[in-house]
Amino acid sequence: MLGGFLLFLTARGTRDVLRTADWRLLLLGAVTVAGYVLAFYPAVARTGVAVATTVALATAPILLGLRARPLVTSTAVVGCAVLVLGGGDAHVDLVGVALALVAGLSYAAYSVICAHLIGLGHPSRAVVGTVFGGASVLTLPVLWLLGVGWVASPSGLAVTAHLAVFTTFLAYLLFGRGLRHTSAAAATTLTLAEPAVAAVLGVVVLHERLPLVSWCGMGVLALALVALARK
Numbered sequence: 695m696l697g698g699f700l701l702f703l704t705a706r707g708t709r710d711v712l713r714t715a716d717w718r719l720l721l722l723g724a725v726t727v728a729g730y731v732l733a734f735y736p737a738v739a740r741t742g743v744a745v746a747t748t749v750a751l752a753t754a755p756i757l758l759g760l761r762a763r764p765l766v767t768s769t770a771v772v773g774c775a776v777l778v779l780g781g782g783d784a785h786v787d788l789v790g791v792a793l794a795l796v797a798g799l800s801y802a803a804y805s806v807i808c809a810h811l812i813g814l815g816h817p818s819r820a821v822v823g824t825v826f827g828g829a830s831v832l833t834l835p836v837l838w839l840l841g842v843g844w845v846a847s848p849s850g851l852a853v854t855a856h857l858a859v860f861t862t863f864l865a866y867l868l869f870g871r872g873l874r875h876t877s878a879a880a881a882t883t884l885t886l887a888e889p890a891v892a893a894v895l896g897v898v899v900l901h902e903r904l905p906l907v908s909w910c911g912m913g914v915l916a917l918a919l920v921a922l923a924r925k
Contacts, residue, residue: 696854697862698727702827704863707820715816715824719807723821724828726804731833734797741790748778749791751886753798754805759879763922767883770918774886776911777893780904805878812873822870826862883922890915 702708712720730750737746752771759767804825811821872881890912896902904912 696830696858697866698826698830698833700858700863701819701823701866702830703823705817705819705823707817708824708827711811711816711820711824715811715814715821719811720824720828723804723807723811723825724832726800726807727825727829728832730797730800730804731829732836733793733800737790737793737797739790740793741787744778745786746790746794746797747889748775749794750797750801751888753795754802754882755879755886757799757802758805758877759883762877762879763883766918766922767879770883770886770915770922773911773913773915773918774889777908777915778889778911780908780911802878802882805873805882808870809873809878809881812870818870818874819867822866826866880922884919886915887919 734746734750737750740746752774755767755771808818808821808825812818869881869885872884876884893904893908893912897904
């Protein structure tokens with residue numbers, strides 16, 4: 695929520711977007727972002743990071759890119775799944791998987807809506823800021839129900855700052871700029887690189903051990919993303 699407010703407050707042109715853009719698309723975009731947040735984190739809690747992330751990330755490319763680039767998209771999705779689930783210790787919870795699917799559908803819808811608005815000539819930062827600002831307002835009641843006492847601790851502040859600045863503000867600021875130059879299908883497929891980056895950082899920084907099958911999945915994913923980028 696805080697990251698959404700940061701996107702809205704730091705974006706130029708949000709007033710023009712609110713005045714000239716289709717308010718129904720802006721509202722729907724805000725609903726999809728709020729839906730992603732409210733579905734993804736419960737999915738992680740129920741079925742774990744690996745399964746929830748794989749399902750949520752893979753849903754959007756399958757929906758948006760499979761028809762246009764079937765081979766590259768399917769290869770990237772398979773590589774991502776093998777990379778994340780290669781350890782073989784993933785826990786599958788059906789409710790968690792369903793929530794992750796909802797998150798993936800929301801992410802796909804958000805990408806299409808923002809790409810459409812940006813394609814009409816609206817500034818990407820203003821579009822993203824407006825949509826995320828609206829989503830922050832929509833999720834305020836949930837924050838009130840859950841309480842904010844945990845934020846007062848040092849670890850709570852660190853987690854909040856990371857989620858606001860890196861996971862939301864910088865990530866979606868760059869994603870919005872990317873939508874100016876590529877399609878929603880290509881953009882969502884390229885975001886499958888996220889687990890690969892996390893895995894490499896885990897090996898280099900935290901000295902984690904990655905199974906051989908996960909390295910193979912990463913290689914397949916990398917080849918697919920290179921092929922997509924060249925197209």
